[in-house]
Amino acid sequence: MTLVLDALTVSPRGGPSLFPPVSMTIAGGEMAAVMGPSGVGKSTLLDAVAGHLAHGFAMQGRVVLGGREVTHLPPEARRIGLMFQDAVLFPHLSVGDNLAFGLARRVRGRAARRAAVEAALDQAGLSGMAARDPATLSGGQRARAALMRTLLAEPQALLLDEPFSKLDAELRDEMRAFTRDHVARLGIPALLVTHDPDDARIAGGAVVTLRAA
Numbered sequence: 423m424t425l426v427l428d429a430l431t432v433s434p435r436g437g438p439s440l441f442p443p444v445s446m447t448i449a450g451g452e453m454a455a456v457m458g459p460s461g462v463g464k465s466t467l468l469d470a471v472a473g474h475l476a477h478g479f480a481m482q483g484r485v486v487l488g489g490r491e492v493t494h495l496p497p498e499a500r501r502i503g504l505m506f507q508d509a510v511l512f513p514h515l516s517v518g519d520n521l522a523f524g525l526a527r528r529v530r531g532r533a534a535r536r537a538a539v540e541a542a543l544d545q546a547g548l549s550g551m552a553a554r555d556p557a558t559l560s561g562g563q564r565a566r567a568a569l570m571r572t573l574l575a576e577p578q579a580l581l582l583d584e585p586f587s588k589l590d591a592e593l594r595d596e597m598r599a600f601t602r603d604h605v606a607r608l609g610i611p612a613l614l615v616t617h618d619p620d621d622a623r624i625a626g627g628a629v630v631t632l633r634a635a
């Protein structure tokens with residue numbers, strides 16, 4: 423599964439492009455990074471890839487995922503997972519129900535759904551914590567649970583918008599490795615927006631720096 427951005431740029435309707443067109447190919451299992459100054463349009467680029475572009479923005483270029491052009495498909499038909507800086511678990515749901523919320527519709531039946539959630543909890547080092555209230559988890563446990571919720575939807579690509587920036591240094595290292603390992607295990611392309619050169623370096627893939635057009 424490869425993600426291709428082909429001459430992609432965004433512009434406020436009627437205005438000039440925010441940044442020069444970006445072209446990049448991200449292979450399955452690879453984690454690429456987008457850097458650039460604040461306000462240049464990094465988050466907006468991810469929105470365009472996911473199909474969530476805010477009203478008032480237009481996109482130029484193409485997005486191709488696994489050989490299929492998805493440029494004009496609605497977000498739900500693209501099967502692209504998103505994780506943000508403040509990805510939080512729903513406070514009124516148990517940890518297990520939070521993960522089940524992300525679960526792909528394909529997984530049918532109570533037993534199958536419960537088994538999928540248990541497997542994800544195991545992978546996140548959260549075995550036996552399904553019934554816990556999210557507020558009782560540590561920051562690292564919450565971050566891992568939030569990533570697993572996104573991955574349980576079986577996305578074909580993963581977009582991450584500064585997912586590590588609010589974590590302290592030790593947790594940040596742990597989440598970088600955790601995220602990179604899962605991207606490699608699933609063989610999906612990932613694109614990470616970050617201000618932190620260490621994130622980009624540790625991601626290990628191509629690094630694109632946006633500059634204002």
Ligand SMILES: Nc1ncnc2c1ncn2[C@@H]1O[C@H](COP(=O)(O)OP(=O)(O)OP(=O)(O)O)[C@@H](O)[C@H]1O
Pocket residue numbers: 440458459460461462463464465466467476477478
């Ligand atoms: N919903 C919106 N409506 C109008 N303008 C917006 C909207 N969202 C973002 N913008 C503007 O689009 C430009 C790009 O914003 P964006 O958030 O993509 O930048 P960024 O590079 O991710 O910034 P940062 O690093 O600070 O998060 C900015 O000038 C911003 O003010």
